[in-house]
Amino acid sequence: MLKVPTVDVLAITTVGNGYSKPFYSGSNILTFLDLIGCSNGIGVGYGVNLPLMSSGYIIPSSLLNAIDSYMTAATCLNQSVNIFLQPSPFGAIELIKLSLKYSKIPVDILILGTMTNLATAISEDRSIISKIGSVYFSGGQFKSINSYPSLVPNLTLPNYPDSEENSDGSPNAYLDMLAVQRVGMSGIKNIVAMPLIIQNTMPINLTQLNETLKRLNIQLKPFVLNFISSFAKCTSPNQTTIYLKWWDNSAAQFMVQMQTNNSQGFCLETQKVKSLYILSADSHQFYGQGMIDVETYLPNASGL
Structure with missing residues (x-):
């Protein structure tokens, strides 16, 4: 993305609620930018450490620290960290608001993790919505509503967010479903999701x-x-x-394809869907879930 001539990267923000703990998230980005010669001119802001859910929501450790030492571990990339690299003096939320506020043209946003930062920025300043062009969401996948045998909560299921109950959904979505709901209902005109099921075919x-x-x-x-x-x-x-797999890479490439109206890109078909977001403290069946194709399948769902 940083080398694409049609893309001007204004800022990069991190979250601490998935795949990398808060301290490592920003450090990894700063190290990466330095190693590819792009450490100057791009603000890196540390973002929200916890999802917008209740503080009792526990992120599985397997998702929280999966890539903490990806850059520096001897068994991985074995790179040294430049201790003089500094993040932006603004945190992620302020960086998002300022970047949008002072931009003269609409800004596209590529989300490769949870939507926590953007949802928080919108909650604090709704005037920035008009400055957002399109939001591209990697791993933006919910269950189809016909995957649920019933919409009556099953209270015997364990309330744990990382299990087979979420296997049809993307961690980027269900790790902070409240953030997805706030962004989805904010009034942003164009939200484009790259489903995980598609990314897994590449x-x-x-x-x-x-x-x-x-x-x-x-x-x-x-x-x-x-x-x-x-x-x-x-x-x-x-x-x-x-x-x-080409996970986040495919979402970034798809963004460039749509920005340049390239009909010959790798993605040949898109589909417009409407989603329903569900948060339930009573049953893991719905906890942090979204459902797509609600207009098509909702009449056939029992339990409403």
Whole structure:
């Protein structure tokens, strides 16, 4: 994204409620920008540490610290941290509000984690909504409503947010469903979601990647290529490169495709859907869930 000539990156913000603990989230971004030669001119803001849910909501440790040491661990990228790198003097929320407030044109926002920062910024200053162009949401996937046999809460199910009950949904959505609801209902004119089920159909073939780079005469820095190819082994010792998918990469590419009206891009079909957001303290069946295709399937759902 940083090298795409049609994209001007204003700022990057982090959240501490998924995949990386608060302290590491911003440090990883600063280290990455420094290693690719882009440490100047892009503000990095530390964001909200907890989801907008109740403080009793516990994030599974498997999702909270999955990539804490991705940059620096000897078994992963084994990079040194430049201790002189500094984040923006503004936190993520203020950085979002200021970037939008002083922009002369609508700003597109690419979300690769939860929507917590954006939801918080909108709650504090709704005037920024008019400055938002499109929001692109990686892993923006909810269950189809026909996946629920009933909409009557099943009180025997455990109230735990990271289990097979959420397997049809994306962690980026259900880790802070209240944030998704606030952004979805805020009045932003265009929200584009890249479903996880689609992203999982796009494996990273390293042989094909190397051949493509060679054919197009593109030379990646060794660090960048290693950054892409090491994700599987670094996040789980038992995973192989077969596990690698173009997750967030595909959402970023889709954003560029839509911004440039490129009909020949990799995504050939889109679908307009309406979603219903559910928060339930009584049953994990609904806890932090969203449901899509509500207009199509809602009449067939029992339990309303």
